[in-house]
Amino acid sequence: MDKPKITEQTIWDILNTVPDPEIPVVSMVELGIVQDVQLHDDESVTVKMTPTFAGCPALQMMQDDMRDALMDAGIKRVEIKVVLDPPWTSDRITDEARQKMADFGIAPPHKLHGKTDGAMIMLMEKPKCPFCESGNTHLENPFGPTLCRAIYYCDNCQQPFELFKPL
Numbered sequence: 275m276d277k278p279k280i281t282e283q284t285i286w287d288i289l290n291t292v293p294d295p296e297i298p299v300v301s302m303v304e305l306g307i308v309q310d311v312q313l314h315d316d317e318s319v320t321v322k323m324t325p326t327f328a329g330c331p332a333l334q335m336m337q338d339d340m341r342d343a344l345m346d347a348g349i350k351r352v353e354i355k356v357v358l359d360p361p362w363t364s365d366r367i368t369d370e371a372r373q374k375m376a377d378f379g380i381a382p383p384h385k386l387h388g389k390t391d392g393a394m395i396m397l398m399e400k401p402k403c404p405f406c407e408s409g410n411t412h413l414e415n416p417f418g419p420t421l422c423r424a425i426y427y428c429d430n431c432q433q434p435f436e437l438f439k440p441l
């Protein structure tokens with residue numbers, strides 16, 4: 275029996291099962307980290323990816339996880355190219371992934387709509403608490419457990435929560 279033909283869509287589908295190392299409820303595809311997929315023949319593929327933050331400590335892990343998933347699916351040669359231009363922006367995160375993030379307890383980033391000053395938008399617009407959806411929140415610490423997260427406190431349900439910083 276012939277094995278099923280591998281197409282670029284197959285590659286996207288496989289990558290869509292690879293979770294982000296820091297927020298495992300969303301995939302790298304949903305975060306908009308995967309920029310492009312090129313299938314050369316059904317045994318070799320090039321994946322272009324853009325990390326969320328330049329100097330992201332999870333970069334190596336992301337590359338390894340994607341390579342492993344593709345090789346497990348029978349692709350023999352996997353090249354992962356890191357592309358920094360155009361830079362990643364949090365607006366690339368899909369709406370579905372934003373919802374999953376909120377369900378996981380992390381407030382999704384504000385939409386920037388082309389504006390570049392994420393830090394300013396963060397100060398001007400309070401994020402909604404992912405637990406009770408109240409807007410009655412305040413910034414506790416702009417530097418959370420990882421580079422890309424800030425810590426907020428909900429004055430309604432009295433719980434701290436993290437915000438994925440808009441970028």
Ligand SMILES: [Zn+2]
Pocket residue numbers: 403404405406407408428429430431432433
């Ligand atoms: Zn709350």
